[in-house]
Amino acid sequence: MSFDRVLVVGAGQMGAGIAQVVAASGRDVLLHDTLPGATARGLEAIATSLGKLHQKGGPDPGPVLDRITAVESIGEADLMIEAIVENAEAKKELLRAADDALPAHAILASNTSSIPITQLAAATSRPAQVVGMHFFNPVPVLALVEVIRAEQTSDETVEAIVALARDLGKTPAEANDFPGFVSNRILMPFINEAAYALMEGVAEPEAIDTVARLGFAHPMGPLALADLIGLDTCVAIMEVLHEGLGDPKYAPCPLLRRHVAAGRLGRKSGRGFYEYG
Structure with a gap:
């Protein structure tokens, strides 16, 4: 075709x-x-x-x-x-x-x-x-x-x-056909864990993303990537994973939920884990 x-x-x-x-x-x-x-x-x-x-x-x-x-x-x-x-x-x-x-x-x-x-x-x-x-x-x-x-x-x-x-x-x-397919089955728990590290005070956003970029050779850190994707979209995907796979490890981090509730959706709203002009 x-x-x-x-x-x-x-x-x-x-x-x-x-x-x-x-x-x-x-x-x-x-x-x-x-x-x-x-x-x-x-x-x-x-x-x-x-x-x-x-x-x-x-x-x-x-x-x-x-x-x-x-x-x-x-x-x-x-x-x-x-x-x-x-x-x-x-x-x-x-x-x-x-x-x-x-x-x-x-x-x-x-x-x-x-x-x-x-x-x-x-x-x-x-x-x-x-x-x-x-x-x-x-x-x-x-x-x-x-x-x-x-x-x-x-x-x-x-x-x-x-x-x-x-x-x-x-x-x-x-x-x-599984919830999250391949990409988000792997990516979203990574982003979610980065949000937990921030929420629990392990490091600031810049440090978390620097570790991913320089330590894992990722082009973008997980928190900056979440801002690009949209935090509301990240939460929606995590909820599909949580419901579809039935494992509590896929539940969205409370910090992600709070940011979404506050309208901090990432780049598209001007503020997420970072602020954008």
Whole structure:
């Protein structure tokens, strides 16, 4: 399947990045978001990202932007990639709407970072054509795409999405359908433990992140990474892990919960473990 037209639902940081890389591959992209002004902000972010890449030898932003169209409703496409809020019921509602609106051959992909794909597939009449396609932030820069097979996902669907990921210049890694998949099953407990170390006074945020960067050769420390991901998203993923795997070690650190309750969500709110201008 060539996926000549791709619908991206969710024009935030992840959705805008996905729309950018899909359009840069030569495909037409429909960008949809129900939040007022979200698609305009998404297109602005894409233009900024393309401009920076162009300065480093990347493609001319004009033709890429011309292939992205903001739409007010779900339009006809060969593939939908959803990148909305990390909430199972919201994603199921969207998948049901896309199931009704898109042609029978279309594949429905979720960029969820933790919610079991089997649950999402069961909400549709085409479960064999539902798959996880988990990109990593920032999407135009990071090469990994986790491809998650639900219990119902067909071999043909997985093969098509793996081929698409490669055509987008990404490296696909296939995973079976467990809460958190591979990436967040490993990453979120790491971030959670860093939050515990801060809460218990083991070290200040800068020291914790410096140990990870220089001691573990990580490009970014766990607390700075949590700020980039969004502390609310980290808590949501930890709750999926905790509920789905039933192990108390996955319960979100109380400090994470307090920061979220206080509106300290990370970069997107201007303050998380660090403050941002």
